[in-house]
């Protein structure tokens with residue numbers, strides 16, 4: 698664990714990171730409450746083992762570069778929001794698309810969802826129409842087959858930027874508010890260190906092996922997180938696919954039922 702943390706990691710970083718990297722403690726450790734911020738991880742009850750797949754070249758390298766260029770100076774990236782609620786999330790992120798329910802119940806189930814903001818604007822319209830939607834059209838076919846669910850559609854898409862110098866370099870372990878997630882790497886291979894997309898049960902899967910445009914596809918209930926970026930910056934385009942006929946993702950619904 699220590700090897701993945703930068704020397705300047707705060708005690709808070711260490712506590713959060715320890716809570717999800719200590720795999721010897723099993724799943725209970727993942728639902729531990731952080732002693733400092735009292736935030737409870739949203740990943741308490743995983744219902745499926747992660748099914749993880751890699752799609753090479755989901756996006757062209759030019760498109761990946763275009764997204765970075767479009768958003769590099771986006772003011773939304775610089776707004777840290779409510780720090781108490783964005784704990785663990787990368788400091789810089791832009792939500793491009795958001796169609797999921799944010800009623801009180803879903804919101805509570807989603808936990809750190811509060812950190813997400815709708816940033817879609819005319820500035821982003823071209824990015825959405827030229828890149829995100831064609832990509833989603835392509836990926837949804839794959840997503841339907843992978844999830845064995847024909848009702849999937851793109852629910853939200855956001856661009857994340859983690860950087861070694863930011864106060865938020867990592868993402869703690871969590872499950873997604875999706876049935877299926879596609880996380881597209883936007884950074885060229887070797888342009889950053891750390892920043893591995895890790896799954897419980899498959900910790901060796903590192904995004905360091907991915908080039909810009911390569912995607913990782915996984916079940917939304919799979920427990921995963923991003924280890925701290927220790928050098929450079931890591932960009933990703935994350936697409937959440939959900940089931941319109943069902944609303945709340947299955948793994949979240951199961952989690953709520955189990956708590957009752």
Ligand SMILES: O=C(O)CCC(=O)C(=O)O
Nearest residue numbers: 857873880894923933935
């Ligand atoms: O940045 C990534 O590749 C994945 C981030 C993630 O897990 C999420 O946004 O839910």
Ligand SMILES: [Fe+2]
Nearest residue numbers: 871872873921
């Ligand atoms: Fe995630």
